[in-house]
Amino acid sequence: MCGIAGLFDSERSGDGDGLRRAARAMGDTLAHRGPDGEGVHVDAQAGLALAHRRLSIVDLSPAGAQPMVSACGRFVLCYNGEIYNAEDMRAHEALAGVAWRGHSDTEVILESVARRGLEPTLADMNGMFAFALWDRETRILSLARDRLGIKPLFIARSGRGILFASEAKALRAAGLEPRIDPEALAAYLRFAYVPAPFSIYEGVEKVLPGEIVTMGPEGGCERRFYWRLADAVAQGRREALDVGDDEAAERLDALLRDAVGRQTISDVPLGAFLSGGIDSSLVAAMMAARGGRVRTFSIGFPDFGFDESSHAAAVARHLGTEHTGLVVTGREALDVVPDLSGIWDEPFADSSQIPTLLLSRLTRAHVTVALSGDGGDELFAGYNRYALAGRHWPRLERVPIGLRSALARLADLVPVAAADALARFVPGAPPQAGDKLRKAASVLPLDADGLYRRLTSQIPDPSEHIHGAERESPFTAPSALGLVDRMRYRDTLTYLPDDILQKVDRASMAASLEARPPLLDHRVVEFAWTLPQRFLLRDGRSKWLLRRVLDRYVPPALIERPKMGFGVPLAEWLRGPLLEWARDAIEAPDYGGGLLRPEPARRLLGEHLRGGRNHAYQLWTLLMFEAWRRRWT
Numbered sequence: 001m002c003g004i005a006g007l008f009d010s011e012r013s014g015d016g017d018g019l020r021r022a023a024r025a026m027g028d029t030l031a032h033r034g035p036d037g038e039g040v041h042v043d044a045q046a047g048l049a050l051a052h053r054r055l056s057i058v059d060l061s062p063a064g065a066q067p068m069v070s071a072c073g074r075f076v077l078c079y080n081g082e083i084y085n086a087e088d089m090r091a092h093e094a095l096a097g098v099a100w101r102g103h104s105d106t107e108v109i110l111e112s113v114a115r116r117g118l119e120p121t122l123a124d125m126n127g128m129f130a131f132a133l134w135d136r137e138t139r140i141l142s143l144a145r146d147r148l149g150i151k152p153l154f155i156a157r158s159g160r161g162i163l164f165a166s167e168a169k170a171l172r173a174a175g176l177e178p179r180i181d182p183e184a185l186a187a188y189l190r191f192a193y194v195p196a197p198f199s200i201y202e203g204v205e206k207v208l209p210g211e212i213v214t215m216g217p218e219g220g221c222e223r224r225f226y227w228r229l230a231d232a233v234a235q236g237r238r239e240a241l242d243v244g245d246d247e248a249a250e251r252l253d254a255l256l257r258d259a260v261g262r263q264t265i266s267d268v269p270l271g272a273f274l275s276g277g278i279d280s281s282l283v284a285a286m287m288a289a290r291g292g293r294v295r296t297f298s299i300g301f302p303d304f305g306f307d308e309s310s311h312a313a314a315v316a317r318h319l320g321t322e323h324t325g326l327v328v329t330g331r332e333a334l335d336v337v338p339d340l341s342g343i344w345d346e347p348f349a350d351s352s353q354i355p356t357l358l359l360s361r362l363t364r365a366h367v368t369v370a371l372s373g374d375g376g377d378e379l380f381a382g383y384n385r386y387a388l389a390g391r392h393w394p395r396l397e398r399v400p401i402g403l404r405s406a407l408a409r410l411a412d413l414v415p416v417a418a419a420d421a422l423a424r425f426v427p428g429a430p431p432q433a434g435d436k437l438r439k440a441a442s443v444l445p446l447d448a449d450g451l452y453r454r455l456t457s458q459i460p461d462p463s464e465h466i467h468g469a470e471r472e473s474p475f476t477a478p479s480a481l482g483l484v485d486r487m488r489y490r491d492t493l494t495y496l497p498d499d500i501l502q503k504v505d506r507a508s509m510a511a512s513l514e515a516r517p518p519l520l521d522h523r524v525v526e527f528a529w530t531l532p533q534r535f536l537l538r539d540g541r542s543k544w545l546l547r548r549v550l551d552r553y554v555p556p557a558l559i560e561r562p563k564m565g566f567g568v569p570l571a572e573w574l575r576g577p578l579l580e581w582a583r584d585a586i587e588a589p590d591y592g593g594g595l596l597r598p599e600p601a602r603r604l605l606g607e608h609l610r611g612g613r614n615h616a617y618q619l620w621t622l623l624m625f626e627a628w629r630r631r632w633t
Helices: 016-028 086-090 105-116 118-124 168-173 182-191 229-238 245-262 278-289 309-319 330-334 337-343 353-364 376-380 384-391 393-397 401-413 416-423 433-443 448-455 483-510 522-528 544-550 570-575 579-586 598-610 616-632
Strands: 002-008 037-043 048-054 075-083 127-135 140-145 154-158 161-165 204-206 211-215 221-225 270-273 295-300 322-327 369-371 514-516
Touching (some): 002 016, 002 127, 048 075, 075 105, 086 118, 118 211, 161 168, 229 483, 229 522, 270 278, 295 353, 337 616, 376 522, 384 483, 570 579
Parallel strands (some): 270 369
Antiparallel strands (some): 002 048, 075 127, 211 221
């Protein structure tokens, strides 16, 4: 796992010293991603420079150093990631006779490209990656990203040239002075992340999952896909699994065991995150089933009132792993908040970034690689919104839209305080019933796509806070899919790479830790889309087939409990230890840098402090942008 950066601009041809300085400056901003080594490659005549920061995982010798030049001298590779089938690729007949210099996956990719071409190589690669490939002969730079978007890659046009980097901060080190894109900011306010291909900056974009971006000496830029989720979904529907429960579980079990086994390849100490939930427990169980020493890691938050560390420890005892748990106080978690805007150098407001960062730091103190359970919810329908769509939407959809709209208006007329007071006399009524009633009313008048948009919005109406339009995701789900599958599809294209995987990448890389998600092996993804819905949602249970496989390794009693997530008590923090920080930001004369209106934020904070409404996530989204803006602009 590493950090990559570089620039290609034919107008800088001949400026070897300047190119080297720029590349080295870019690489220096990524030192946390690769503390074990650094390298720069310059092709002064072409105006190209590549920078690499190395976190040594496989082949720790100098033979694994980058940027790496192919044996024929034509290609140069600057690569971030891991390929888990490198030995299979090494055995390809086209690579017979290669005099291997080492055993790194970097060399395998490079020599495969030299002998077979870029796209056949990408088609065979099983792993997570983002890389830059320089062809000295044609003077074409190719940038590529893995199929699911596990590893990040930003690009920016600079004159007739291009800049690229694993993180946006490295682009600034090359002299780029980008402006905030108000339309991307509006999209951030809705989702708490900036959806790809956009970034928070004008003129800066993200290479999309499964995409290749090429640029030649004349400055022309071409974008194409070597893998698309839409194609995998279409094929999955054509080849829908038509077998019994036991056979389906056996096929998934075998596939996951192979994926986990491949991802345990490492020349440095390796472990696994373990929350005690379904996904991480299954990954740890399959590691333990292989035999040998398995190290697992979890953190607990007793101050938060929903500590799951005891569940993780119980699963670890059953599996026989060497478990390390850390109890984190509220104060220790709060101390992380000032670090967030520097680590996530694009506005990002998934508050589980805090425990993810703390877990990464704990894990890195013991190992260099950790397997995670990320991806299970999107692939196997684990989020509550899928259960809501599967169980309630078919009935709600039959109610005429006019009647639903009228019911929503009536609900809005009930004062929040009155609803809270009445709820005290109703057994089992939830806390803050008035707030929940308002939120439920907001989804009543919506169609299926509107329901998804509302359920995934942090700030449902960004126009209250910012003038202008909102960047719309270019991705739409195939119309032939049912609502649950449309949600899974859009989550896999947007929420998964731009929230979940970005969160884990930045948190783990800030700790110089490599995080691997075996559930996102592309073969598992493709298999998941062959599953009829009965294997996803059944008998009121989500991730039905995944649970069926886990039952083979871990007793259900250790796993079955309500889904709790990995969050922090934002609502309480914003009424207590973070209140002064929030007020200072929102009431500052320069709040929003002229891009955001202060009045809506102040109203949200006031309502939140009075206790009737819970605006924690909206406020966190606004505050994370403000912290980022003050750090980076």
